[in-house]
Amino acid sequence: MKSKFPGYIDDYLENNILNSEKVIVVFDTNILLNLYRYEKKIVNDILMQMKSLKKNKFFEIWLPHQVALEFNLQRKSTFKKQEKAVQSIKDEFRSFKKKIEGHSIVGGKNSELFPLKKELGAHFDKIANVINSHLPQQNRVKRKDSVIDHIYEIFDGLVGDCYSSERMEHIEAEGNYRFNNNIPPGFEDDSKEITYSYMGTKVDAKYGDYILWSQLIDKAKSNAMTLVLVTGDEKPDWHSKEYDRVRPELINEFKLKTGQDFYSLTLPNFQRFFEPKLKRKLSEQTTNEIIELNQKDNTGWLEDVLSVFHHYDRPLHLKEVYKTILDATSRDLPPSWDVIIRRTIYNHCSDVKAYLGKKDLFRKLESGKYELRK
Incomplete structure (x- = not known):
């Protein structure tokens, strides 16, 4: 019975995934895009971890074409969102400063807020200068994308091929059937209305997760290896609340179609479970930052x-x-x-x-x- 329902086995991770001779490690789009949201020290730590995995004989890192495509399409907008976030902080700080100054005027030096304004005022300019130092200036050289060159280097020669137009048409038809019957993954994206293209082939964004899923299955078949997806977002069509891990249906489908094992983990949990096999580990600060950002995002x-x-x-x-x-x-x-x-x-x-x-x-x-x- 276990061979028919591997996804429902409680100790599947311990007995199947962690006991594999070698594991293909795949990073999803969110893992790569989130590199634009961390401070430089955290980013370097994660990038060094990725580079370390390339040199580790137990792991083989790989990037599905769909992940690479989504990353290249979205990295510019993600990069700009960070500049917008800093500008928003500047505007909120300016508003806070005006409120303090306005309230303290009432009653003059006898105002209860005057001592607060006097104490804070000594730090206002310093805070404003710190915020401004993180904003792009009109007369400053265009802000450099410090992430992209590292990603290109790490995954050079390690990106999968795109699907043909014929395969995409088949995926769309199959995707519609799966969405209509609530079959994971990807059914949460059925209302996406964005389309883009690669090499003349149309790519419908709402099928993005199913395209990724198909490419993961193809890779496991080709390499005959266990595959672990490292993700930055535990979406309900991938993650089961009941089992507190990847959905059993996905493990079943993967195993029965490829003969190989599949699992999905966040980056902190990847380190936690594979720690004995890692040559380099993320710092405690990096791990905490990833966990805190994920909690804030949700x-x-x-x-x-x-x-x-x-x-x-x-x-x-x-x-x-x-x-x-x-x-x-x-x-x-x-x-x-x-x-x-x-x-x-x-x-x-x-x-x-x-x-x-x-x-x-x-x-x-x-x-x-x-x-x-x-």
Whole structure:
């Protein structure tokens, strides 16, 4: 029975993955894009870890074509989002400074806020200078992308091939069947409306995860090796809350189609479980930073989404919600911020398959728009 249902075995990671003779390590798009969101010291630590894996005989690192394509398409916008986040901090600091100065004027030196303003005032210029040093200046040389050259070097010759137009058409047809029947992975992306191309072949963004999944399966078949996907986002169509790990259905499908084992881990958990085989380990500071950023990326979104619907007080397309949050937020947006917003609405809408069965806050209309339930 175990051979038919390997994904449901409780100690699958310990007995199958960690006991493999060699493991293909794949990094997803979020892992690479998040390198633009950490401070330089953290980035260098992660890059050194990747380089170390290349020299480790137990591991073979590889990048699916879909991951490489998404990374190249999104890295510029991710890079610019960081500059926008710093500008937002500058604007908020300026507003805070004005409030302190304005309130302290009332009552003059007898104001209760005057001592606070006097004490803080000595540090205002210093804080402003620190913030400005992280902003791009008009007369300064264009800010250099310090990540891209390292990524190109690490994965030189280690990127998979793209699919043909015929294979893409087959994937789209199969993807539609899987989405309609809630078969992972990728069904959370069924409302994506972006298309792009590579070498004259159309790529529909909503099938991105299924394209990736197909490329992982092809790689495991070709190399006859265990494969571990290192991810920066534990999406429900990949990660099971019930089992607190990768979805059993994915392990089953992978094993029965390739004869090989599959697992998915966050970067901190990859280090935790494979520590005995690693030649180089991430620092405690790096590990904590990754965990904290992930927690921050996945909290507070429901309040943001609700505020958008309350502001407009009418049905909204998802694109309208995305744009409003993008324009107004002071968040350091994660690479998958639009996926998180969409997931937040789906998880609280009983009209879609991803509803979690708790708070039913949104109604999906026939037009495809969403509104608050009355």
